[in-house]
Amino acid sequence: MTTQQQRVALVTGGTGGIGLAIARRFQDDGLRVAVLDLDRPEAREVAAQHGLTFIGADLGKREDCRRAIDEAVAALGGLDVLVNNAGFQHIAPVADFPEDTWDAMLRVMLTAPFLLSRYAWPHLTRSGQGRIINISSIHGHVASPFKSAYVSAKHGLIGLTRTAALEAGEQGLTVNAICPGYVRTPLVTGQMEAQARTRGISPEEVEQKVMLESAAIKQLLNPEDIAALASYVASPAAWGMTGAVLDIDLGWTAR
Known part of the structure; x- marks a missing residue:
């Protein structure tokens, strides 16, 4: 069993964006952290730069999900916190959405969190202070056109x-x-730049007029903002919080 000073976390999609910010915040909180991502040289390099244990895995494969938990436990001596963050986006209308892409997105963003949670369960419950943190989205509440697989998974x-x-x-x-x-x-x-080309406007206009149109606060969040919330949810102070769906959405879903 890991001690309070030696709590261990595994963060999927942990070598970039929100995942990396969470991993680094956990390090600052005193946790030992493993990050999971596709086994690519650049991902390994990011993990090494930040002193993170790297686990290469394809979450679309059931056997990789089981192996990832086994490797994290073997490398760090236990597991107290699992963050299911990995995902990707594809934009297309339902009538033209590629079937194989739909399957892949659901495997990575919904089936993999189930499998990782299932395989990690004995370790997370052993410590008596286990945490599973699932990174969903405002699209876990509401829909947007052309994002059927992403919205369904979230x-x-x-x-x-x-x-x-x-x-x-x-x-x-x-x-x-x-x-x-x-x-x-x-x-x-990347999405802003693509929409800017399509709409014939600047990326800054896309940010304000498209992405932040429904937000009360007209400013994009930073990955560190999500990491700060994850830090609290993972902490012993959050022992009474479970089953919660925590929105940090600039007021996007308040309408």
């Missing part, structure tokens, strides 16, 4: 969160979801 992740929380409570394991609005990550920046 809605499903909230359902998984609530169900697992009910089952885990007596074992000292909390399960919560964080639902960010638009965050300034390479993925979002």
Whole structure:
């Protein structure tokens, strides 16, 4: 069993964007952290730069999900916190959405969090202070056109969160979801640039007039903002919070 000073976290999609920000915040909080990502040289390099244990895995494969948990536990001696953050985006109308892309997105963003939670369960409950944090989205509440797979996965992740929380409570394991609005990550920046070309306007106009149109606060979030919330949810202070769906969305869903 890991001690309070030696708590261990595994963050999927942990070598960039929100995942890396969470991993680094956990390090600042005194946790030992493993990050999971596709096994690429650049991902390994990022992990090494920040002193993070790297686990290369394809979350679309069931056997990789099991191996990832086994490797994290073997490398760091236990597991107290699992952050299901990995995902990707594809934009297309339902009538033309590629079937194989739909399958891949659901495997990575919904089936993998279930499998990782299932395989990690004995370790997370053993410590008596286990945490599962699922990174959902404002699109776990509402829909946008052309994002059917992403929206479906994020809605499903909230359902998984609530169900697992009910089952885990007596074992000292909390399960919560964080639902960010638009965050300034390479993925979002790329989307802004693509929309700017399509619409014939500047990326700055896309940010204000498209992405932040429904927000009360007209400013993109930063990955560190999501990491700060994850830090609290992972902490012992959040022992009574479970089954919660925590919006950090600039007021996007308040309408």
